[in-house]
Amino acid sequence: MKYWFQDKYSINTILNIKIKETLFKGRSNYQRIEILDSYDFGRILVLDGIVNVTEKDEFIYHEMMVHVPLFTHSNPKKALVIGGGDGGIVRELSKHPQLNQIDLVEIDPMVVDKCKEFLPSVSVGFKESHLNVYFEDGAQFVKNKENFYDVIIIDSSDPVGTGKKLFQRNFYKNCFRALKEEGILTAQSETPTFEEELRIMKSMYTKLHRIFPIVKLFTAYVPSYTCGIWCFIICSRKCDPLKNFQVKRYKKVRLKNRYYNADIHRASFALPNFLKAEFNNF
Numbered sequence: 013m014k015y016w017f018q019d020k021y022s023i024n025t026i027l028n029i030k031i032k033e034t035l036f037k038g039r040s041n042y043q044r045i046e047i048l049d050s051y052d053f054g055r056i057l058v059l060d061g062i063v064n065v066t067e068k069d070e071f072i073y074h075e076m077m078v079h080v081p082l083f084t085h086s087n088p089k090k091a092l093v094i095g096g097g098d099g100g101i102v103r104e105l106s107k108h109p110q111l112n113q114i115d116l117v118e119i120d121p122m123v124v125d126k127c128k129e130f131l132p133s134v135s136v137g138f139k140e141s142h143l144n145v146y147f148e149d150g151a152q153f154v155k156n157k158e159n160f161y162d163v164i165i166i167d168s169s170d171p172v173g174t175g176k177k178l179f180q181r182n183f184y185k186n187c188f189r190a191l192k193e194e195g196i197l198t199a200q201s202e203t204p205t206f207e208e209e210l211r212i213m214k215s216m217y218t219k220l221h222r223i224f225p226i227v228k229l230f231t232a233y234v235p236s237y238t239c240g241i242w243c244f245i246i247c248s249r250k251c252d253p254l255k256n257f258q259v260k261r262y263k264k265v266r267l268k269n270r271y272y273n274a275d276i277h278r279a280s281f282a283l284p285n286f287l288k289a290e291f292n293n294f
Contacts, residue, residue, distance in 0.1 A: 013033065013034075014030065014031065014032060014033075015030075015031050016028045016029065016030055016031065017029045017030075017031050017048055017050070017056075017058070019058075019061070019062060019063045020061070021205075021206060021238050022206045022207075022208065025206070027063075027236075027238075029048075029050050029052070029053060029056070029063075030050060030051050030052070031048050031049065031050050031051075032049045032050065032051060033048075033049050034046065034047075034048055034049075035047040035048065035049055035055065035130050036126055036129075036130060038122070038126075040120050040121075040122035040123070041120070042119055042120045043059050043060045043120065044059070044060050044061065045057075045058070045059060045120075045122055045123060045126060046058040046059075047126055047130040047131070050066070052068065053066035053067065053068040053069070053236055054066060054067030054068050055067045055130060055131055056236075057098055057123075057126075057127060057131060059123070059169055060169075060172070062169070062170060063236050063237070064098070064169065065098045065100065065127075065131065065134060066236045067131065067133060067134070068235070068236065069234055069235050069236050070098075070100050070134055071100075071269070071270045071271055072232050072233070072234050072270075072271045073100070073200075073232065073234050073237070073242065074100035074101055074103065074104050074134075075104055075269050075270070075271045075272040076230070076232045076244060076271065076272060076276075076280065077101060077104070077165055077167060077198060077200065077244060078101055078104035078105055078107075078165065079104065079107075079267065079269070079272045079277070080198065080230060080244070080246060080253060080272075080277060080280065081163050081165065081196040081197075081198040081246055081253075082105070082108050082163060083257060083258045083261065083262050083277060084196055084246070084248070084251050084252075084253040084256050084257060084258070085162055085163060085194065085195075085196050085251060085256075085258070086194065086251075086256070086258060087110065087162075088108065088110060088111060088162040088163050088196075089110065089111060089112050089113065089162055090111070090112070090113040090114075090115075090160065090161050090162050090163075091105055091111055091113070091114050091115070091161065091162065091163045091164070091165065092114075092115045092116075092117070092154070092157075092161045092163070092164045092165070092190070093105070093114065093115070093116040093117070093164075093165050093167060094117050094150035094153070094154065094164065094165070094166050094167065094168065094178065095117075095118060095150065095166065095167035095168045095169065095178070096116055096118065096165070096167035097116075097118035097120060097123035097124045097127060098123065098127045098131060098134050098135060099124070099127055099128070099131075099134050099135035099136065099137035099138045100134045100135075100137060101116075101137070101165055101167050102114060102116055102137030102138060102140055102143055103134065103135075103136055103137030103140075104137070105137070105140070106137060106140040106142075106143075107265065107267055108265065109265070111142060112142055113142055113144070114140060114142050114143045114144070115143075115144045115146065115161075116143060116144070116145050116146070117146045117148060117149075117150040117153045117154075118145065118146075118147060118150075119147065119148065119149055119150065120147075121147045124138070124145070124147075149177070150166075150177075150178060151177035151178060151180075151183045151186070154183070154186045154187055154190050155186050157186075157189075157190035158189050158190060159189075159190075159191070159192055159193075160190055160191075160192070161190055161191055161192065161195055162191070162192055162194070162195055162196070163195065163196050163197075163198070164187050164190065164191060164195070164196075164197045164198070165197075165198050165199075166178055166187075166197070166198070166199035166200070167200065168199065168200060170202070170212075171212060178199075179212070179215070179216060180219075181219045181222075181223075184197075184219055184220055184223050185223055188223050188224065191249075193249060193250065194248070194249070194250050194251055195248065195249070196246060196247070196248045196251055197220075197224070197245075197246070197247040197248070198244060198245065198246045198247075199216065199244065199245050200242070200243075200244055201213050201216050201217070201229070201243045201244055201245045202216075202242075202243060203237065203238045203240060203241060203242055203243060204241065204243065204286070204287055204290065205238050205240050205241065206238065209238075210290065213243060213290075214290065214291070216245060217229070217245060217291060220245060220247050223247075224247035224248060224249065225248075225249055225250075226246075226247060226248045226249070226250070226251065226252055227245065227246075227247045228245070228246050228247075228252075228253060228281060229243055229244070229245055229281075229283060229287065229291065230243070230244050230246060230253070230280040230281045231243050231244070231280055231283065231287075232244070232271070232280060241284075243287075253277070253281060254278060254281055257274075257277060257278070259274065262274055262277075
């Protein structure tokens with residue numbers, strides 16, 4: 013049955029997406045899960061009423077979350093993904109042959125199962141041979157690691173429910189400890205378009221800036237995420253994403269991407285003035 017799905021951006025703004033049919037609707041132990049088939053965005057993963065992944069533009073988000081930190085690190089071998097149950101992050105990580113261990117920690121097995129069933133172009137990442145999947149709390153998992161990972165990618169949902177833990181200072185401190193000396197942390201950091209999400213961004217940036225010597229914002233345009241600019245944060249003790257961009261390795265790998273390239277890597281750190289103004293005290 014055709015109908016309009018509404019993704020509420022704020023109390024005053026809603027995105028309407030016309031849906032062909034509902035492919036799956038259910039509730040796990042953690043959240044409400046829907047897989048919808050739309051006209052313009054293809055299949056959509058919706059968690060607790062919020063768009064998480066669409067076939068139309070997921071490649072933008074996933075490529076930027078992975079390749080910016082991976083081509084900043086000089087020689088990444090071990091990567092940790094916290095969240096990422098749709099498989100898109102792992103799919104992009106699998107393009108880096110030097111990685112010999114990928115750990116994915118997803119709290120909700122149903123997300124993985126349903127994405128494998130209904131979003132094969134995204135979940136293909138779960139076929140990666142170096143992948144270890146753990147169904148547990150990512151905040152607890154990282155507590156037990158020290159000086160272990162080269163890259164940690166936090167592919168979290170919004171800071172509500174179980175996702176709140178992944179925005180807390182203690183969690184970031186544990187990630188810092190879990191990283192090696194040249195390790196890199198990357199996290200999605202919402203959008204500056206709406207006041208509530210800008211507040212979340214600034215809170216994340218403040219907490220991370222007190223832990224990591226290098227903290228930078230970068231951006232991408234992801235249409236299904238508030239139909240505008242989407243932000244990410246990259247952090248490290250030593251590695252600057254512009255000064256340490258691994259050009260030779262980038263050319264050698266020869267990625268077949270739809271969004272990310274060397275020019276995008278550099279340009280994504282060129283912030284518009286309104287964002288500079290919000291973060292000029294750091």
